[in-house]
Amino acid sequence: MTRTGVWLIGARGNVATLAVVGARAVARDLTATTGMVTAREPASRLDLPAIDDLVFGGHDVHSGSLVASARRHQERNGVPDRDVLDAVEPDLAAVDERVRPGVAVNTGPAVSESADDLRSADSLRDAVEALRADYAEFQTNDDLDRVVVVNVASTEPPLADPDRYDTREAVERAIDEDDPDLPASALYAYAALAEGHPYANFTPSTGSDLGGLREMAREENVPHVGKDGKTGETLVKSALAPMFAGRNLRVLSWEGHNVLGNEDGRVLEDEANEAGKLTSKGGVLDGILPDIGHNRVRIDYTPSLNDWKTAWDYIHFEGFLETEMTMQFTWEGSDSALAAPLVIDLARLLAYADEHGEGGLQRHLASFFKAPLDVDEHDFSRQVDMLDEYVRRHADGSDVERVPTEGEE
């Protein structure tokens, strides 16, 4: 296809770092595409931007570099392989040149207090303009056909009463009046949509999940999607819970206990930031098992584990003749290594949608998210079917028949 820019909010974080390392390692033929959904049938049949045509840049509020992040990640987690890292280090250094200071308004003290690479701005409107300028400069300097913006920054505290931003006008006014609550993630999203850049929110933060921003995406026909990448325990839940539903087994209690030790874990130690995460995680079970008796998720910070998100889930359920049974699982996944390929997938799929003029919410990407916007289906297999169905429709050459977008319902 074409030269596609991928602009990562949180560009020096673990997920961004592994995404860039991985994309460059694939491009240099040093690793396989395992873990990438767009590398498997049937999505691989779509005419997506080639991985070596992706150009990376981004914002971050913490100083440092991708090279340093990658080295640290390697030392702590043994991933990526050192030879791979040595080979792609020049590529990372090139991306480092394209990282700009970010904004941290309303991201909670756990993020903002450690932020040390902040874009100065006199007002929200100034901040937004600066972000737009960064996106534009990226596209121009690197001669890109298209820029996709992906939020992979730390989780913000949940926004109270989001309905007040339910129209495009309300959002514009909030920005103009220096609204004290509008969080950074919404500013990045606004700036992307305003510039016509496809946008994905891989975090539980607000991002494009405001009525006003959705309206804007529809009106401007810009593809967007979110939110909260489904990579670990919640992914497993979305595969397992339908089994209990399908067999009419009654889940009495589902306890989930996550421990992890990366930056994400550190930020989630702050209860305010954790609240946003837990809402997304809890919703999957409530959606699939409306009669669930007890549903609790805990996330704890355990430094020694670094990026290894370890989750223990205990499921107490009842079957025929009131027989009580249990199932438990332990998931030990490298959170960033699970997330990184999905970031690449989303960038490619959003670029594809944009190329085909398919603006608005991209519901067929629900399988990527814990809290897919406007999609009630949480069963992972059925969400995958939605993507496969999309692929089949497009790969047949029947691209003319566009997917229904939000505005047209």
Added chain:
Amino acid sequence: MTRTGVWLIGARGNVATLAVVGARAVARDLTATTGMVTAREPASRLDLPAIDDLVFGGHDVHSGSLVASARRHQERNGVPDRDVLDAVEPDLAAVDERVRPGVAVNTGPAVSESADDLRSADSLRDAVEALRADYAEFQTNDDLDRVVVVNVASTEPPLADPDRYDTREAVERAIDEDDPDLPASALYAYAALAEGHPYANFTPSTGSDLGGLREMAREENVPHVGKDGKTGETLVKSALAPMFAGRNLRVLSWEGHNVLGNEDGRVLEDEANEAGKLTSKGGVLDGILPDIGHNRVRIDYTPSLNDWKTAWDYIHFEGFLETEMTMQFTWEGSDSALAAPLVIDLARLLAYADEHGEGGLQRHLASFFKAPLDVDEHDFSRQVDMLDEYVRRHADGSDVERVPTEGEE
């Protein structure tokens, strides 16, 4: 609907016992329908035979009684509740009156050596005639509109070279010539189909899984389905494996270790009988994850566990950038309490198909089985979709439009 007979092969075993206890407890309003697929949406919308209109009988090769089986099961496993058992005991006693001696040809020494309630017969043809007479007598004596035969007997050793029975003629000849290999489960199935009784094989034994019997079912337009009820570890596999496939994660090894202590476990101690079981269990993963590196299933007999089938599965998989990760689960389920409601479901659904003239293989029931005949789809969610789709087609009143059956493809 109508008065439906349910004839259970292995009528005094755990699964049969709990199925009868449960059906009667539901009929007497002493327990909920938890665990029954036909009690949930959308299957509950079909006009199925009412649970209190089901009449049970069956064959068994071991002496004893359902009352004694139920008491023993209660003492060992705490299920069913004693009050429930007291209340349904007269119903069990009535079913005991309808249990007839069975046949145990080619069931392996683990079964045949302990068999002590055998129907005497001079030849296979005699045996088959006797079984047919038993079915017929059941229907007449109990004034039944229809009889559904369900195999819930112990697992037989796998049949070598089943292709030799690929035509109806070959099966008939094998029976006439007292073939030394044809197993008991096939005789029961033959007898059922010959009499026009719908047939379900809940075990990994041969049952109706012979080309000749399938031909017969098509020609006589008798619904049948199988095989090997999916109730525990394999059920979980069929829900989880699609997650790895859907995310393009490479499973390096999947170890499954089952321990259980009931009669089923005792019979599976015999390696010959175990072989049949392992084939069904292993196939699910190979179907969903064609590139799986290593796939082993073990079943061990641990007497103290009784009916509590406990399985530990350990999954070693690789993600992006060659990152190796693991997931493990422990399943502790009461095998019979999971199987029993499905037996009732199958009886009701086969009766329904028969009532609607839908003979041949019932592919929409694939979700019930580890090795669904003629269905390659092992993803549990998608199998459930097949059933839901069937229900929607029928519940809309569009019953006229019959499901395509095997013979018509």
Added chain:
Amino acid sequence: MTRTGVWLIGARGNVATLAVVGARAVARDLTATTGMVTAREPASRLDLPAIDDLVFGGHDVHSGSLVASARRHQERNGVPDRDVLDAVEPDLAAVDERVRPGVAVNTGPAVSESADDLRSADSLRDAVEALRADYAEFQTNDDLDRVVVVNVASTEPPLADPDRYDTREAVERAIDEDDPDLPASALYAYAALAEGHPYANFTPSTGSDLGGLREMAREENVPHVGKDGKTGETLVKSALAPMFAGRNLRVLSWEGHNVLGNEDGRVLEDEANEAGKLTSKGGVLDGILPDIGHNRVRIDYTPSLNDWKTAWDYIHFEGFLETEMTMQFTWEGSDSALAAPLVIDLARLLAYADEHGEGGLQRHLASFFKAPLDVDEHDFSRQVDMLDEYVRRHADGSDVERVPTEGEE
């Protein structure tokens, strides 16, 4: 030996109920002594009070009855067996006659707000006198040679600054001056020691763990012991942690997550009450593994589990050449069934010590407790050795040579 009274603080709770049910079931030869430490070698060689010579009574602040508690426990947890319960019901009813209203000062709102069977008293001194009178009446009415008091009531919030009660005089003054902080558990302990009754504290509450009460026990030569019965996850920790220490493996993190659904769990939902518990639980690991990197314990209330205390522990450790490894375990124990036999053990062993004139702290009973008073050894095997050593000294007839008690060091 002799007729021994066992006075249970929290007499209608789960632990007390199962202790009484079990003692009576053993006395009536309806169950084995599995789970009782005094029934195994070498402790079984001591000349302890016979189980059928134990007479039970107690205090409780919640109305109800042991009969009702036992029935409820049976229904929810399947334990005890119904036949056993039927047989001992008259014995339970007899004990119910001997239960008196209790006091609930400073037990935290989770306890005191639900308390509905409270002894009225105008002052702490009045309350203490009433408790003493109850003990005395029990001894007289039931013609007992000795009364042992065991605290099995719900956990109190931890007492701030316990050093202010460091002398007997300070305790007396606090009682006389209606001290607003002195908790109920200390009043029960004071009353017991004042009357010369041996006392055991099976809970994390204060009980006899005040300098002033220890002084009193020494001066009056009354045996006492505590605190916080070691029955589940912490028991396992005290067996496993020495393995890491003995092999010089470095524990980086030890996460413990407990879920349970009984009254104990409900009270621990209150953070104040939970604090006391977590202190005892955490101390074991810190004692055995002084260099542990991260040590967290969580207790969550999960109603559907009832008395089944389920714990998942995840241990991340480092070996030679910085190799990081993990171990995890899941414990599924019936908390009360694990605690109940130990209550009987403690009553018998304290009666024995009292009979032999061994007053003061009973350090040889450390293996029973999470936070054994004045004992630093937390290795379970070594704690068991302390008991075995005591037994050997006494069983050899060398009873003359008394164990050193606190006052004599």
Added chain:
Amino acid sequence: MTRTGVWLIGARGNVATLAVVGARAVARDLTATTGMVTAREPASRLDLPAIDDLVFGGHDVHSGSLVASARRHQERNGVPDRDVLDAVEPDLAAVDERVRPGVAVNTGPAVSESADDLRSADSLRDAVEALRADYAEFQTNDDLDRVVVVNVASTEPPLADPDRYDTREAVERAIDEDDPDLPASALYAYAALAEGHPYANFTPSTGSDLGGLREMAREENVPHVGKDGKTGETLVKSALAPMFAGRNLRVLSWEGHNVLGNEDGRVLEDEANEAGKLTSKGGVLDGILPDIGHNRVRIDYTPSLNDWKTAWDYIHFEGFLETEMTMQFTWEGSDSALAAPLVIDLARLLAYADEHGEGGLQRHLASFFKAPLDVDEHDFSRQVDMLDEYVRRHADGSDVERVPTEGEE
């Protein structure tokens, strides 16, 4: 102390490789002594040979090199760290110079068929003489004060009827008469004892575990010890099982399932070789829990796991009032990284015993072994006490008072 040679049987295997890498890394101050028992209190108080005074050599029947083994181990398991490996590579190369071809008589086809670096010998006596010459040459060439021989080779099939070698004379005769059953491990042990070299058997193979060899060790006053290093699942069992015993809990079933993917695992795929291992492993539980109901251990070969020995143990037990409960654990340990430091410990402790003239069986080292010769105590804490007691006796300067050795009982 002095210059001590450590002669490793199986010198190119994983355990030997990591032991050499680790010893050299410690000597070069590149890693900590985590995992070494002699580095912790109180054993660290003994005047043991310094780690940088250890000189390594050995036999192997497979060609290759330690350098290659270490590289392969690093790539497959991520251990040791690459920087460490780079630093010690010259040391490994020096050890490679001192590795001699071994003998593989009666080691089973799984070993002997892959053996490609065999010492040629016309008879058993010739073979023994050659081994002795190798040991002697090592001592002379490297100017060593003492040589300790440690068997870390692959597991042999168990020896049938070992009693026939019950005297020194019988062993001598067997060697002279080219006995067809005497396994290689016994020849290595014989050669060591004949030369007066202390000997440790870290494997389940026969080694010095023959009456005749024990007699020889006593007569020649050579220290020896064995067998089967306790490093993973069995270590955990020996810590946990005493907990069940100490609380009088009845273990109904203890299932242990081990999966691993290293050379050890490959050899154990051969049922004959596995038999020896399972005997050692099973004995620990039978020793601690004589009334155990069911005790099974499985070892399966799962290539993708490499050196990561993963074990799942499921314990079904009964407590008071017949309450059935369960505990399960999963152990994920790097087998070689756990074994390697113990090999260094044993070499140091045997050198110490030899220096102090303490020949014969070294019972105080029981904590290192699954099947400690002549020691019935399997409780890990108590075994550690045996070592600590030894240390205290010696560290006090009271070395004069020698530990009782086998011959003096």
